[in-house]
Amino acid sequence: MTDEFSGARQILVDISQIVRNDAKTGIQRVTRSILLHLSKNLLPGYTTRPVYAMEEECGYRYADIGLPHLSPRHAEETNKAIEVNSGDIFIGLDLQRQVVIAQKNFLQHLRKTGVKIYFVIYDLLPIQIPWGFVDGTAGMHQRWLEALVNFDGALCISKSVADEMKNWLRENFPTHEQGFRVGWFHLGADIENSIPSHGMPTDAGNLLNSLAEKPSFLMVGTIEPRKGYRQVLSAFERMWAKNIECNLAIVGKAGWKVDDLLQTLRTHPQRGHRLFWLDGISDQFLQKIYAGTTCLIAASEHEGFGLPLIEAARHNLPIIARDIPVFREVTGDHAWFFQGKEPEDIERAVSRWLQVHARGKHPRSEKMITISWEESTRQLLNNIDWPTGYQH
Numbered sequence: 001m002t003d004e005f006s007g008a009r010q011i012l013v014d015i016s017q018i019v020r021n022d023a024k025t026g027i028q029r030v031t032r033s034i035l036l037h038l039s040k041n042l043l044p045g046y047t048t049r050p051v052y053a054m055e056e057e058c059g060y061r062y063a064d065i066g067l068p069h070l071s072p073r074h075a076e077e078t079n080k081a082i083e084v085n086s087g088d089i090f091i092g093l094d095l096q097r098q099v100v101i102a103q104k105n106f107l108q109h110l111r112k113t114g115v116k117i118y119f120v121i122y123d124l125l126p127i128q129i130p131w132g133f134v135d136g137t138a139g140m141h142q143r144w145l146e147a148l149v150n151f152d153g154a155l156c157i158s159k160s161v162a163d164e165m166k167n168w169l170r171e172n173f174p175t176h177e178q179g180f181r182v183g184w185f186h187l188g189a190d191i192e193n194s195i196p197s198h199g200m201p202t203d204a205g206n207l208l209n210s211l212a213e214k215p216s217f218l219m220v221g222t223i224e225p226r227k228g229y230r231q232v233l234s235a236f237e238r239m240w241a242k243n244i245e246c247n248l249a250i251v252g253k254a255g256w257k258v259d260d261l262l263q264t265l266r267t268h269p270q271r272g273h274r275l276f277w278l279d280g281i282s283d284q285f286l287q288k289i290y291a292g293t294t295c296l297i298a299a300s301e302h303e304g305f306g307l308p309l310i311e312a313a314r315h316n317l318p319i320i321a322r323d324i325p326v327f328r329e330v331t332g333d334h335a336w337f338f339q340g341k342e343p344e345d346i347e348r349a350v351s352r353w354l355q356v357h358a359r360g361k362h363p364r365s366e367k368m369i370t371i372s373w374e375e376s377t378r379q380l381l382n383n384i385d386w387p388t389g390y391q392h
Contacts, residue, residue, distance in 0.1 A: 086114025228299025
């Protein structure tokens, strides 16, 4: 730090969704993990302050979610309106589109005060594939992007998303290209350093034993249209009909526009035998499932990053992945890739993978490059244009 920069500054981290209701999706895992590591005093001269806002009330307030690295004084100021100074940094870490849209004028006031304002971009999928989301999400996402381009920059969770954001900016706001910074970082793979949830179901041992009895394939993520669950289940039904002994384990909460699929999962004749749907399990149990299965299947047709890929690699779990650019970015050549949207495409990929795996010739995920959540946080910080004279 040079003489030009003096006095403590704040990193204001927006956690408006977690304060309201921790949805426990991948986005909330990112929010908790990055906030935890920001709070570890990675930046001399800055103190991390989680904040939140509501749609119906102007302005942000200090929040407290009990992180061990936040001082007791911060907890005492919970719900107090934020106070800012020039040189503070605001990071829209959580995803609360309605709140950002409602607080646009207040955020513009902060910027005029000298606060640098950045937003994490998880993906542009609602406007790219509106069919995969609840009606109205695409319009909301568009308005959110239109609001945030008035500030300092976007922190994208992959190079793929950053490229898409730059294209969107060029097409929609060409005059903003020079003044709006678009950077990217990768996510962390170490669940144990992401404020993990704990708890094991009473039948955990029996389930893990069932998964260990035969080749078991794992899918992780909310059950929604773009994730490929329907195609994968149909593929496994074809294999089961041919008496191919293998399990399919799904870890994910019920999503949207898939009511018929959810009903199939609940009532499937193979449920509890060769099909296992685990809804709302803890991170502690998820780690045991990563360690106790044979292979991860990442069948999503569109993705911003693919957190299960690196979490699987952390456990040396092999990966079968759909051949999309971001999965190539994340895994390199260390996954078995497939193409096609028919059940037989998955069946062919799994059957061929089993043959190659039996000879020990399958791609090895342990050779993938993965980073910790601390490294992920440092990557994020490197994309911020810090005040003149500050060196971090």
